[in-house]
Amino acid sequence: MTLGLLQQELGYSAVYLYVGIFMLLIVGFVATVLVLARLIAPSRSSKTKAQTYETGESTVTDPWRPFPVRYYVFALTFLIFDVEALFLFPWAVIYSDLGVYGFVQMLIFVTILSLGLVYEWKKGALKWV
Amino acid sequence: MEFLNFLNQEPWRFILSFGVVLFLTLNLAAILVMGERKVAGYIQLRYGPNRVGPRGLLQPLADIIKLFTKENISPGKADLWIFLGAPIAMFIPVAAVWLVIPFAPGAVVADLNVAILFFVAVTSVGALGVIMAGYGSRSNFSLLGALRGAAQMISYEVPLILSLLGVVMLTGSLSLVDVVNAQGGGFWNWYFIVQFPMFIVFYISSLAETKRVPFDLPEGESEIVGGYMIEYSGMTWALIQAAEFAGMGLMAGITTTLFLGGWQPPLPFLDFGQFNWIWFGIKTALIMFTFQWIRWSLPRLRMDQLMDLGWKVLVPLTLVWLVITAGAMLVF
Numbered sequence: 001m002t003l004g005l006l007q008q009e010l011g012y013s014a015v016y017l018y019v020g021i022f023m024l025l026i027v028g029f030v031a032t033v034l035v036l037a038r039l040i041a042p043s044r045s046s047k048t049k050a051q052t053y054e055t056g057e058s059t060v061t062d063p064w065r066p067f068p069v070r071y072y073v074f075a076l077t078f079l080i081f082d083v084e085a086l087f088l089f090p091w092a093v094i095y096s097d098l099g100v101y102g103f104v105q106m107l108i109f110v111t112i113l114s115l116g117l118v119y120e121w122k123k124g125a126l127k128w129v
Numbered sequence: 130m131e132f133l134n135f136l137n138q139e140p141w142r143f144i145l146s147f148g149v150v151l152f153l154t155l156n157l158a159a160i161l162v163m164g165e166r167k168v169a170g171y172i173q174l175r176y177g178p179n180r181v182g183p184r185g186l187l188q189p190l191a192d193i194i195k196l197f198t199k200e201n202i203s204p205g206k207a208d209l210w211i212f213l214g215a216p217i218a219m220f221i222p223v224a225a226v227w228l229v230i231p232f233a234p235g236a237v238v239a240d241l242n243v244a245i246l247f248f249v250a251v252t253s254v255g256a257l258g259v260i261m262a263g264y265g266s267r268s269n270f271s272l273l274g275a276l277r278g279a280a281q282m283i284s285y286e287v288p289l290i291l292s293l294l295g296v297v298m299l300t301g302s303l304s305l306v307d308v309v310n311a312q313g314g315g316f317w318n319w320y321f322i323v324q325f326p327m328f329i330v331f332y333i334s335s336l337a338e339t340k341r342v343p344f345d346l347p348e349g350e351s352e353i354v355g356g357y358m359i360e361y362s363g364m365t366w367a368l369i370q371a372a373e374f375a376g377m378g379l380m381a382g383i384t385t386t387l388f389l390g391g392w393q394p395p396l397p398f399l400d401f402g403q404f405n406w407i408w409f410g411i412k413t414a415l416i417m418f419t420f421q422w423i424r425w426s427l428p429r430l431r432m433d434q435l436m437d438l439g440w441k442v443l444v445p446l447t448l449v450w451l452v453i454t455a456g457a458m459l460v461f
Contacts, residue, residue: 015239026224030217037364041200050205052268053359063272071280078283085290092297103455126440128433
């Protein structure tokens with residue numbers, strides 16, 4: 001019942017090739033659906049239809065302009081924590097072999113990062129106003 | 130069944146896996162749209178769709194035919210390449226992650242040894258799709274929705290990633306096959322018991338990642354009328370919607386694999402061998418049902434409450450729990 005999905009011994013790089021080709025095929029599939037829809041669906045464009053939707057009002061402002069800086073602050077915090085996670089994953093994989101040494105090292109690493117989070121919190125960078 | 134063995138050979142296996150994963154993704158989307166409307170109906174004491182086919186079960190098919198014959202309108206001011214690229218960018222993660230999930234013993238398309246990292250990395254592409262949709266439409270509502278979506282998705286990505294560390298530490302591997310194999314022997318070995326707080330954190334984060342109520346601020350149909358997908362129509366809209374529902378199914382599948390034992394039966398004597406995918410299906414369906422149940426029971430959060438929950442509750446909790454898990458593993 002698991003025909004075709006049976007796990008196989010693929011080479012180390014062959015697996016990534018597999019996944020890469022797969023993703024390209026998904027892109028191709030979605031693009032095909034979009035093209036098919038273009039061909040099947042009627043197309044009677046008019047100036048009114050091409051207007052930007054704004055609950056019936058005519059658009060006065062262009063949205064392509066600067067937006068609040070707080071998004072940037074959150075993105076930066078995200079980046080720091082994402083990289084932290086990247087460092088923690090390899091550590092987590094071999095943690096059971098590391099013992100007390102690994103525990104202390106992780107404690108130092110997480111403490112420094114937590115201090116950063118607390119600092120940011122106290123400075124009000126995590127406040128959404 | 131011996132004559133079908135050629136399907137395990139390489140070119141056929143690839144074609145079959147592609148077919149299975151695509152079939153799964155598209156059908157999940159259709160079934161979940163249907164399920165959503167039925168669950169909503171019964172929760173609100175009405176029937177939901179019940180005209181097309183027996184008990185309305187053919188409704189998704191009718192929807193797809195209808196959407197295929199609807200005009201695709203692109204706003205005149207839109208950046209057309211980004212606008213049309215957004216559905217593609219949203220569709221890649223929800224289909225590709227199924228590659229690394231084991232459905233039954235030995236049945237996995239590609240057993241990556243970094244499957245968990247692959248999952249984390251590929252789901253981030255979804256946030257890119259949201260930004261592309263909002264920016265490419267060049268509409269005020271779209272951009273608002275996309276900015277909120279980006280802020281929300283990157284904020285909840287952090288607890289989502291950090292909550293996986295406990296599972297990785299207990300398993301000692303990043304491969305999802307190893308994670309499932311380590312949870313065998315009955316439901317008391319599943320990680321949701323020893324990692325219960327992380328199970329809850331992961332569940333909340335996956336609700337936020339899939340932009341479901343109570344975290345549906347990027348869409349918020351009652352305030353920004355659909356958010357980033359406001360300018361889409363016809364099949365492009367259908368693809369975005371399908372990606373969203375399939376993403377919900379995917380998150381349920383990942384939750385099952387990581388915390389509820391994947392295909393492992395709840396009691397040892399219920400082992401069906403190759404048919405264990407039934408257990409995977411049942412658990413995933415239960416998680417999906419709770420997603421829908423929450424959607425029709427809770428109100429929407431405010432933006433500052435959302436960010437506070439992510440950064441001031443979930444992230445410190447995951448860090449504390451990381452230390453607790455590490456300490457407990459050291460002692461026992």
